[in-house]
Amino acid sequence: MGRELVTGNYAAGYTLALAGEANRSGRGCGAGAYPITPQTEIVEYLRGFEFTKGAVVPVESEHSAMGVCIGAALAGARSFTASSSNGLAYMTENVFAAGYYRLPIVMIAVNRTLGPPWNIWVDQGDSLALRDAAWLQFYTESHQELVDTILLAFRVGEDPRVLLPVMVAEDGFVTSHTQMIVDLPEQELVDRYLPPCRVPHQLTHARPTTVGGLTWPKETTHHRHEIQEAMERVPEVLAEAINEFEQVFGRRPHGALSAEYTDDAQTVLIACNTMTRTLRRVVEERRARGEKIGLIMQKMFRPFPRQELLRAVTQAQRVGVLDRNYSPGSGGIMWTEIAATLQHRPDILVQDYLVGLGGGDVTPQDISAIVDELQSRQTAGDPVWKEVAA
């Protein structure tokens, strides 16, 4: 394909299809497809793609879309789907099931505000609400990052050291419906990068098992602990997957975090998805004026990259978290995790900003005002509700 001007959803659908097609030498691929704005174009693309060995099933709900993925993966196939917002909420029971079954399904979460009241614009609260579902979670700031992370997702999730499903999030509309120039991979390279998917606990008559039956507390604890151990192996597996990605595709995607200008930064701002791009502009302008300021693009949220985060804030005195999500009665979900990690650094002031909720347009001026507020603080306080113009 080469370099193309495409929407985020096109890029995601295209990449999922190539990953599915790459498993034609294995047991093929299976997907459940159900529409919801702003994800719909992805499942439309998948339904239109002519797989050599694959089935995209037009189901009646997101709950069943994930059900079909679970069945396909239990039969040994590569499996994937996409959803957003209330679709993810409706799917939730089977999202947890996929994680607990240890099936390496890949799902694109196109972030959208949960309703009612109905609002189709971006807010990461939908996928963050699924953070405890035993899935890896990645957040992407650009179309290219999205494409590359989807390929990494299959590679890491299907790795026998991990064997967990992976969610790759993109911003609704800001990414899904805008166009950027993207290096779209060729099938041949994807074939090279993704070996045939193998699900070791695939249902088979050679070894009849009951997958997902009853367990006692002790076995359940072991099961959860094994998931934790798999999560702990992710950084190593991801690092390998990135190195090999570079060899095959000639580009190097970000890892768990992208820490930029943080070596000497006394003020560090953290964001995810496209807000990072606005934040980067503000940080670069301020650095040009001599400020010791840096940023962190939080790409991986599960497993939560504690070590990487601690390494990125060695010189920091103040950390501001930009949360486009809100857990009622608590605050920003990224902030609670970041603050828990930074308890090892009690010298750092960690402040949360709830900004751009419900898809509000966050401008460089908004972020600059947040930086000013952060720098004027003597102590951290409750999450700050930052209103934006629209």
Add this chain to the structure above:
Amino acid sequence: MSTAMAPVSKTHCDNVLRPGNTNCAGCGMSLGLHWLDEALSEERPFMVIPACCGIVTAGAFPTTAYGVPTAASTFASSPAVATGISQILRMNGEENPVICWAGDGGTYDIGIATLSAAAERNEDMIYVCYDNEIYGNTGGQRSSATPEGVRTSTSPRGKVEQKKDMMGIMAAHRIPYAATLSLAHRDDFLRKVRIARETKGFRFLLMLSPCPTGWKSEPAEGIDLIRTAVGCGLFPLYEVYEGLRYRINARPDGTPLESYISRQKRYTAAKVDPQLIRNFISEQWRYLDAMARAFPAD
């Protein structure tokens, strides 16, 4: 286990369900699963079982009473999970039957949208509902399969609503094959499972399943209760091809309704008016006869 693929002789039909399962004594599932196995003969199934007594049957990890590969799905999802399995098996040239084994709660209630969708897509699977007319696993609550009048823990004064006509709903999907199964009519049972086995696409089998625990009946009387249910006309034995060709397999034979309800405390404790049930039976047969006359299979 290389023997798993070996042909199963009729003297060894416990492959799907092994001894040592947790079914209550007299549970209809035990015999139903054996006959299912027997009728499948050499064909080795993949099972999908949602939350229900049927998955508790397996016992706890790492042991399982199921001798064939089995997926324990979420409550509403068995036809969706079976869709994924069936699609992938078929594209790999594997023709093993994919069988959902679900209770009436999973079928008539929480799973009906998923079931309807899989039927509408004519997915290649056999869906068996073992209908014990109650939520057995959670201790005996009403479902939309519970007959009118019956007392359950969530219909303590007797159920106000009629039993849902699931066969009618499935026939309306124009699926290749739908049939009712009686544990008191072995030949008819085996014949229907064999027809289902030989048919492609979505097949629906509805088995009235005695549940001594929920029905408050004697475990030893389960099969006879089913014979009585068929004989008095409460549980008609029939099959529907393509949703449009009806065949009635057994007509009411004059068995008194009282011999069915008097042996189950779920009826007697609620003092169900037998006339209510008689009305239900005659309406059911008026509908069925009309359908069989208008759309005969033969």
